[in-house]
Amino acid sequence: MIFKIAFKNVWRNKVRSLIVIVAITLGLAGGLFTVSVITGMVDQKVRSGINNEVSHIQVHNPEFLKNFESRYSIPGSDSIAGIISKMPAVKAICLRTRITGMAASPNSAGGVQIIGVNPEMEKEVFSLYSGIPDSAGGFFIGSRKNQVVIGWKLADKLKVRLKSKVILRFQNSDGDLNEAAFSVNGIFHSSNTIFDETNVFVKKGDLDMITGNDNGIQEIALILDDVEKVPVIETMLQSRFPALLVQNWMEIRPDMGMITTAISIEVYVILGIILFALAFGIVNTMLMIVFERTRELGMLMAVGMSKSRVFRMIMLETIFLTLIGGIIGIGLSTALIAIFHRHGIDLSAFSKGLGAFGFDPKIYPFIKTKLYIHLSFMIVLTGILSAVMPARKALLLKPVEAIRVE
Amino acid sequence: MRDIRLAWRNIWRNKRRTMLTAASIFLAIFLALIVRSLQIGWFDHLTDIVVQSYTGHIQVHKKGYWDDRDINNSMVYNDSVAGVVKATDNVDKIVPRLEYFALSSFGKQTKGVMLAGTDPGKENALTKLSAKVVKGRYLEAKGNGILVSQGLASFLGLKTGDTLVLLGQGFHGVSAAGKYPVIGLVHFPSPVLDNQMVYMNLGTAQEFFNAEDRITSLSITLKNPDKINTTQADLKSKIDAGKFEIMRWDEMMIEVVQQLKVKTAGGKIIIAILYMIVGFGVFGTVIMMTNERTREFGVIVSVGMQKSKLAIILVLEMIMIGLTGLVSGVASAIPIMLYFKINPIHIWGSMAQAFISYGIEPLMPLALKPDFIVTNVVTVLIIVSVTCIYPVRRIFKLKVAEALHK
Numbered sequence: 083m084i085f086k087i088a089f090k091n092v093w094r095n096k097v098r099s100l101i102v103i104v105a106i107t108l109g110l111a112g113g114l115f116t117v118s119v120i121t122g123m124v125d126q127k128v129r130s131g132i133n134n135e136v137s138h139i140q141v142h143n144p145e146f147l148k149n150f151e152s153r154y155s156i157p158g159s160d161s162i163a164g165i166i167s168k169m170p171a172v173k174a175i176c177l178r179t180r181i182t183g184m185a186a187s188p189n190s191a192g193g194v195q196i197i198g199v200n201p202e203m204e205k206e207v208f209s210l211y212s213g214i215p216d217s218a219g220g221f222f223i224g225s226r227k228n229q230v231v232i233g234w235k236l237a238d239k240l241k242v243r244l245k246s247k248v249i250l251r252f253q254n255s256d257g258d259l260n261e262a263a264f265s266v267n268g269i270f271h272s273s274n275t276i277f278d279e280t281n282v283f284v285k286k287g288d289l290d291m292i293t294g295n296d297n298g299i300q301e302i303a304l305i306l307d308d309v310e311k312v313p314v315i316e317t318m319l320q321s322r323f324p325a326l327l328v329q330n331w332m333e334i335r336p337d338m339g340m341i342t343t344a345i346s347i348e349v350y351v352i353l354g355i356i357l358f359a360l361a362f363g364i365v366n367t368m369l370m371i372v373f374e375r376t377r378e379l380g381m382l383m384a385v386g387m388s389k390s391r392v393f394r395m396i397m398l399e400t401i402f403l404t405l406i407g408g409i410i411g412i413g414l415s416t417a418l419i420a421i422f423h424r425h426g427i428d429l430s431a432f433s434k435g436l437g438a439f440g441f442d443p444k445i446y447p448f449i450k451t452k453l454y455i456h457l458s459f460m461i462v463l464t465g466i467l468s469a470v471m472p473a474r475k476a477l478l479l480k481p482v483e484a485i486r487v488e
Numbered sequence: 489m490r491d492i493r494l495a496w497r498n499i500w501r502n503k504r505r506t507m508l509t510a511a512s513i514f515l516a517i518f519l520a521l522i523v524r525s526l527q528i529g530w531f532d533h534l535t536d537i538v539v540q541s542y543t544g545h546i547q548v549h550k551k552g553y554w555d556d557r558d559i560n561n562s563m564v565y566n567d568s569v570a571g572v573v574k575a576t577d578n579v580d581k582i583v584p585r586l587e588y589f590a591l592s593s594f595g596k597q598t599k600g601v602m603l604a605g606t607d608p609g610k611e612n613a614l615t616k617l618s619a620k621v622v623k624g625r626y627l628e629a630k631g632n633g634i635l636v637s638q639g640l641a642s643f644l645g646l647k648t649g650d651t652l653v654l655l656g657q658g659f660h661g662v663s664a665a666g667k668y669p670v671i672g673l674v675h676f677p678s679p680v681l682d683n684q685m686v687y688m689n690l691g692t693a694q695e696f697f698n699a700e701d702r703i704t705s706l707s708i709t710l711k712n713p714d715k716i717n718t719t720q721a722d723l724k725s726k727i728d729a730g731k732f733e734i735m736r737w738d739e740m741m742i743e744v745v746q747q748l749k750v751k752t753a754g755g756k757i758i759i760a761i762l763y764m765i766v767g768f769g770v771f772g773t774v775i776m777m778t779n780e781r782t783r784e785f786g787v788i789v790s791v792g793m794q795k796s797k798l799a800i801i802l803v804l805e806m807i808m809i810g811l812t813g814l815v816s817g818v819a820s821a822i823p824i825m826l827y828f829k830i831n832p833i834h835i836w837g838s839m840a841q842a843f844i845s846y847g848i849e850p851l852m853p854l855a856l857k858p859d860f861i862v863t864n865v866v867t868v869l870i871i872v873s874v875t876c877i878y879p880v881r882r883i884f885k886l887k888v889a890e891a892l893h894k
Binding site: 108241 | 504505508511512515519523556558589591596597598599600642643657680684750754757758760761762764765766768769771772773775776779780841
């Protein structure tokens with residue numbers, strides 16, 4: 083009964099109700115869309131970071147991580163790899179040799195991490211190779227010796243092209259200085275400029291041939307079938323291999339983990355500010371409504387409507403107003419986000435800046451389901467909170483006086 | 489004058505309504521100012537860090553140096569060049585630097601480093617390098633002692649008092665080699681810098697690279713950073729633009745600037761959404777005010793008041809209410825902005841770690857500048873004037889007979 087009256091009351095002054103509803107709708111749609119763009123950007127960054135640079139979990143000799151000295155390799159890496167690859171949820175695994183060194187061309191030089199890989203294994207875990215267009219070579223095409231795959235940024239810096247010579251200088255795992263000429267086989271583009279400037283890939287076999295010894299395996303990288311299983315597998319691995327250090331992607335790249343946390347906080351701050359502003363508008367409008375209808379409310383009470391019913395009626399009116407706007411707003415933004423998610427938003431005008439921080443210039447906005455659920459609660463809460471004050475005002479009316487108000 | 493008095497009395501006839509309308513305008517300006525102040529404060533904070541930690545406001549290089557930072561792109565620096573730059577209006581401090589890549593070697597360890605030769609006194613005036621010394625002492629104008637960044641020193645196993653061997657390529661391909669005593673260790677929050685910097689005084693670096701009287705860059709700070717464009721143009725007219733490039737910090741740090749631009753664009757969108765919401769809030773109250781007073785308008789017009797005069801009074805009322813809201817909003821926002829400008833918000837926890845890893849101090853100062861306050865006040869005034877259209881139209885369309893029966 084009260085429901086019906088409250089609902090009908092909402093439509094008594096259509097213009098007024100529509101203004102509030104439109105404000106809520108547009109506020110939420112705008113806010114959610116902004117949030118979806120931010121979420122899309124960060125999610126893409128994290129995903130490309132995982133797929134191109136870090137994988138889900140990495141295993142090292144704890145000593146290696148201190149200064150990246152290649153003499154601290156993983157003892158018995160082959161048997162360890164055999165055990166890991168048989169573990170549940172492990173989709174792929176690759177073994178890498180890592181040596182700190184310098185890449186030089188006749189024009190310039192720069193410090194790099196030399197990553198010695200087995201190309202086939204590497205491709206199972208990292209998708210960096212798939213981002214190399216045919217015009218930029220490939221990931222170890224052909225069987226020639228001493229090929230290197232470098233990032234576009236390093237190629238720029240060294241002023242080298244495909245098939246150019248690049249000199250790699252490094253200490254092998256025994257500490258001897260080595261130097262060898264490599265030919266550029268492919269140029270990758272990871273969307274993280276720093277990564278592209280400081281990492282080069284060579285075949286492990288070539289490295290060992292040059293140094294004349296087995297440089298060992300410094301890094302085991304694995305990818306799981308589901309990112310959610312990372313914590314479980316991480317703990318399993320760590321207890322199975324206590325002498326090694328097992329790290330998940332957030333530990334390896336704290337900036338990636340932190341940006342995820344930072345953004346999820348920012349998202350709620352944005353929505354919070356918007357809902358706060360909306361709540362203020364709603365309270366304002368409902369207070370006006372109560373004042374305007376003082377006489378009518380007095381009359382209702384005078385003919386026997388209980389105060390609690392009046393209270394509930396005003397509460398319900400406010401909540402209806404909020405919910406209608408909320409539902410339309412969420413609906414509208416869902417549609418908008420879906421459209422833009424399919425086509426992507428091109429931000430290439432800013433892409434140089436974005437790339438430096440590991441962002442993709444094309445953004446596919448989306449919103450986590452969890453956020454929708456939280457937001458629904460937040461909207462209902464906003465409705466209830468902003469209903470209390472006007473409803474209380476109505477409660478405090480004295481019927482005898484209220485009837486006399488003009 | 490009489491109109492103003494009438495309007496003034498009108499708004500206080502119904503205090504509640506006036507306060508509600510003023511409150512919605514108060515909220516509009518208050519929220520907008522605080523959010524904007526946060527955004528601008530953050531932008532300025534990052535700008536200061538870039539300018540003060542490294543680039544200065546303007547740099548002079550040999551033409552083409554910035555794209556290809558090679559020792560062969562260095563330029564001759566002597567008292568006459570320094571004199572011309574110093575004599576330019578608005579130039580505050582200048583720092584000549586000679587920077588190039590070299591290999592450092594200590595014991596069995598070798599690592600690529602960035603070797604910076606600089607004027608110890610001038611460098612300290614710009615970047616406060618001496619405050620970053622954590623062990624030993626700061627550079628001296630004479631002598632060949634060097635400063636090594638902490639990350640690099642720990643990689644090499646280096647202490648103050650040890651001697652570091654530097655190897656590299658000097659000017660015109662001459663091979664460079666030398667032994668230098670480590671007089672101090674410096675710490676940089678950014679790991680990129682902390683793992684690769686070596687400082688020595690300019691003369692020693694010129695000798696090492698066999699680049700007598702040459703520098704790679706001349707950093708300039710300005711007395712008034714807002715006049716950067718004029719000063720840049722001044723310098724261009726004084727220095728042969730065919731031989732030198734005169735770049736603003738934002739032209740050099742394109743990636744940082746674009747990242748900031750993306751962030752600013754996002755911030756403006758959020759402000760726009762906020763304005764839309766509060767705009768609807770103000771509009772809603774105005775509509776209700778008009779509806780409530782339709783009968784009153786009818787009475788006044790029927791006793792002979794001109795509609796145009798009534799409209800003027802109504803607009804005056806709106807201006808008064810608007811100003812009340814604006815003045816109180818600005819007056820409450822300014823102390824808050826001022827407080828957090830002087831005592832920046834400390835970012836805590838994991839987020840602070842992420843900032844430090846980017847070399848950013850984890851502080852969030854608010855900005856307080858007249859220009860953005862004016863812009864936002866004007867925006868709110870525009871919103872208020874737009875909402876005036878509704879009641880004014882209602883007055884001109886008013887049918888006295890109908891209005892009287894409301």
